[in-house]
Amino acid sequence: MDTPDRLIESTRELLWERGYVGMSPKAIQQRAGAGQGSMYHHFSGKPDLAFAAITRTATELRAAAEAQLSGPGTATERIATYLRRERDVLRGCPIGRLTQDPDVMADPALRRPVEETFAWLQDQLKGVLAEGRRRGELDAALDPASTASTIVAVLQGGYVLARAANSTAPFTQVVDGVLGLLAAHAASPGSSSPTQGAHGLCS
Amino acid sequence: MDTPDRLIESTRELLWERGYVGMSPKAIQQRAGAGQGSMYHHFSGKPDLAFAAITRTATELRAAAEAQLSGPGTATERIATYLRRERDVLRGCPIGRLTQDPDVMADPALRRPVEETFAWLQDQLKGVLAEGRRRGELDAALDPASTASTIVAVLQGGYVLARAANSTAPFTQVVDGVLGLLAAHAASPGSSSPTQGAHGLCS
DNA sequence: GTCTATATACAGATAGAC
DNA sequence: GTCTATCTGTATATAGAC
Secondary structure, three states, X not given: OOHHHHHHHHHXXXXXXXXXXXXXXXXXXXXXXXXXXXXXXXXXXXXXXXXXXXXXHHHHHHHHHHHHHOOOXXXXXXXXXXXXXOOOHHHOXXXXXXXXXXXXXXXXXXXXXXXXXXXXXXXXXXXHHHHHHHOOOEOOOOOHHHHHHHHHHHHHHHHHHHHHHOOOHHHHHHHHHHHHHHHHOEOOOOOOOOOOOOOHXXX | OOHHHHHHHHHHHXXXXXXXXXXXXHHHHHHHOOOHXXXXXXXXXXXXXXXXXXXXXXXXXXXXXXXXXXXXXXXXXXXXXXXXXXXXXXXOOXXXXXXXXXXXXXXXXXXXXXXXXXXXXXXXXXXXXXXXXXXXXEOOOOOHHHHHHHHHHHHHHHHHHHHHHOOOHHHHHHHHHHHHHHHHOEOOOOOOOOOOOOOHHHO
């Protein structure tokens, strides 16, 4: 790995652990084993490095989600694969945490990949759910868009609860819960769906 | 409001906006209209002030939740009142955001009120759900504990999605979604509940 | 109680030698 | 490309006068 790469990886880790505000250039350099001059030769400064780090993390996250969501199996199975893949639950979501970082949200360039990643993820899930519905795997009354949002919200909230409790248990619990809900919306063979309202997993 | 109070309020705001890591003593003083010496006379330093601020915020949050959850109405109605109360959605959750703050989570004294608030909230919701079930308002198969966790996760995830999108719409959407789910678990009059698994809102 | 002075370290770079 | 100054400002206090 060359120096720019090590600097980006170092920045990614620190961004995940401490956020943009809690990360100093010095810490980036030390973790990367690079000098001051080296860092400023390859990058214009902290925002530039953060941009490279965030976009790389976002790209990886998309690639992973895409792999799991486009694998074999029913819609529900693929979503289960995605939600249950191995995660560093107690470290939190490397993209979701940036949402709380005032300096990231204040900078349009840094903010954009965060916003786009969430939009993309919701859209992917929506696509999988819509496909499941078309194939007759899922209840025709289920709304793909709001269900997708709810799944992402449960995921992000699961991280928060896990960190608050310093335990992965709440994360596992809510993920199991949302998957159970999805299972409850499997189309009953031979019966066109009943159910009420127009909301998310319930609609 | 006396000087210590103004300092605590100032700290609460900064903690909410910028987090512990992003908040300096100088900023606290300026916002409170207090001098350096004054701040260090009343508080031993940044951690001491943060502790006062966090516990105050936690206390207020509990009082508000308790008021809404113990009001009149069915279990579902009270939870709807709680979830739909006015919130500064785009500012995020003042307690939940601390979960991402490395220096808060590393300090047991600062961490405890965060952990306890989430535990308390889940327990309150669990109580309301259990009561609703006892009264026959909710499906007997619904699990109060995991449903409570899911509700809190959706709430916290809703904040994340809202901040990512810079819009309150995703928050409203997921809150409506989870309330719709709860409505779908209203005990059907005269029919003992069907449904599958043992998970959260679905169980 | 509040103010001003002082202090050490770090943040976040820039400049120029090698 | 990398290293070593150098620089301005802030972080986070402590000390002592008033």
